[in-house]
Amino acid sequence: MKKNNKFPIFSSYELDSRFYDELFDANQEVREIYKTLYKLFGEYSIDEFDRLNNQAKDSFFNLGITFQVYGEDKVQEKIFPFDLFPRIISHKEWDIIEKGVLQRSKALNIFLWDVYHDQKIIKDGIVPLDLISSSVNFLQEMVNLDPPESIYNHISGTDLIKHKDGNYYVLEDNIRCPSGVSYVMGNRTAVKHALYGVFNKYKAHTVVDYGANLLDIMESVKPKGVDSPVCVIITPGVYNSAYYEHSFLAKQMGVELVEGRDLFVEKDFVYKRTIYGPERVDVIYRRVDDLFIDPLVFKSDSLLGVPGLFSVYKKGNVCLVNAPGTGVADDKAVYTYMPDIIKYYLGEAPILSNVHTYHCSRKKELDYVLQNVDKLVIKPVDESGGYGISIGNKLSKEEIEKVKQVVKENPRKYIAQPIMSLSTHPTYIEENESFDARHVDLRTFTLLGKDKDYVLKGGLSRVALKKGNLVVNSSQGGGSKDTWVLKK
Structure with missing residues (x-):
């Protein structure tokens, strides 16, 4: 149903009663939290907004905000698609999200x-043994190894959706190397540059403190006997799809970005090569x-890691963030047990519900x-980036039969979830020169350290740019929005 709007820039906006629209309520009225923003955007002419939109894209280009998409024939580097209409989350909503x-x-x-x-949760019959033993991300080398300060997932990325009932649900947990x-x-x-006057109408929490908090977390898990730890980020290199993020975070924290060849092990310690000698x-x-960090323990042909690194880690002389082997916990099959896991270890009911799986x-x-x-x-349990997903109502009869066959051949590898009603949000569609509703999700970022935790007050709102598409990942053609978490 097309919404009758008094502003030309919203003239094509269509509401679909099957989904929770974050701009308009069930009575087709602008939600209170968005009224100021809606009016400010509505006052732009098409030409004015096109200019601002292009300015934002230029900002991303100048900042080098890109990602790489790997196809069958070639690798493409793309500017990350960005929509100027921000997503707003009230402090009451955010309080629930953050605690959850x-x-x-x-x-x-x-x-x-x-x-x-000890595997007590297995012995007590809460989680089955074969779920863990069959996980491709379970590392036998980590058994009985104590990571510094007993922390494995220093960095977690939790993906949430807002359902048509207005509540947030967890779609999946990411604790290997959550990016974004x-x-x-x-x-x-980009928003502050293009829409400074608009941004100042709201009191939103900052997001630029993430780097400082990440550095604090890293320093808090330093090896014993170290007073002023030297921290680095290790990257696979410039051809990695998230290389921009690696270099960006290194600059934010003021630490060195290194590759495996920049480090070496000597007498049970890790050193980096510098012009002044080893440090x-x-x-x-x-x-x-995991399998590329040390060719002496894992993949022997890896050129990305550091020979001997895992041995130093076992001796407690270096801390790896996140710990190797964390992937066993963000296996989407383990996700199905999360309500039981929370109750078992914390004695609490889950604050955020899972999507039925x-x-x-x-x-x-x-x-x-x-x-x-x-x-x-249908989702593979060990993939990320939207790869391998099959959305049943988009498949032909022949494609459905193929999916069935693939699942039957390896049931452990797959989970299934109902086709969820991801909320919709106003998104500028250039070919229409107007805003329209597109599906969004939210990735939050949580940090755990010694006696400290932190949740970034904002997160990454990802948007599916194609009408009706439910897959929001950038690798699948999605973009993103700025996310404003309002102060009290």
């Missing part, structure tokens, strides 16, 4: 300790996957999934 994602991160950290030590925080800060910079490294924020390794759930593929989203 922090609760999950703490529970997952205890879960990881338990899984790699650099775009949060890039979005804020000991104490904490490494790694953006290199079917794990195909369970016979009854597999049977249901195979009979209802057209009503479900």
Whole structure:
């Protein structure tokens, strides 16, 4: 249903009663929190807004805010798509979100300790043994290894959606190398440059303190006996899809960005090469996957890691952020047990609900999934970036049969969820020269350190730029928005 708007720039805006629209309520009235913003945007002419939109894109280009998409034939570097209409979250809503994602991160950290030590949660029958032993991300090398300060997931990215009932639900947990925080800060910079007068009408929390808080967290987990730790970020290199973020965060924290070849191990310590000679490294924020960090222990042909690094880690002479082996906890099959995990370790009810999820390794759930593929989203448990997802109502009969066959061949690898009603948000569509409703989600960022935790008050609102598309990942053509969390 097209919404009758008095402003030309919203003339094409269409409401769909199946989804929660964050701008308009059920009575087609602008929600209170957006009234000032709606009026300010509505006063722009099409030409004026086009100019501002192009200015924002130029800002991203000049800042080098890009990502790489890997296709079958070539790798493309693209400017991260950005929409100027910000998402607003009230302090009351955010209070629930912040408490909920922090609760999950703490529970997952205890879960990881338990899984790699006593496995009480398995012995007590809460989580099945084969779920852990069959996970491709479970590292046998981490068994009985004590990470500094007992922290595994120093950095967590929790993906949320707002359902048509107006509540937030957790779509998945990401605790290997959650990415996207650099775009949060890039979005804020672009909005403040293009819409400074608009931004000042609201009192939003800052997002530029993330780098300082991340550095504090890293320094808090320094090896024993170290007073002033040297921290670095290790990157696979310039051809990695998130290289912009690696370099951005290094600048934000004032630490060195290194590759594996810049580090070496000697006498049970890690050093970096400098023009003044070797310098000991104490904490490494790694953006290199587990199996590539040390060719002496994992993939012997890896050129990305540091020979001997894992041995130094085992001796407690360097801290790796996040710890190796954390991927066993962001396995989407483990996600199905999160309510039980929270209750088991914290003695609390989950603050944020999971999306109802079917794990195909369970016979009854597999049977249901195979009979209802057209009503479900099928996801591989160990992929990210929107890859491998099948949305049932978008598939042909032939494609549905192929999905069934793939799932039956390896049920452990797949989960299924109902096709959720992701909320919609005003997004500028250049070809229409107007705003229209597009689906959005939210990635939050949580940090855990010694006696300290932190949740970034903003997060990354990702938007599907194609009408009706429910996959918001940048690798699948999605963009992002600035997210304003309002102060009290």
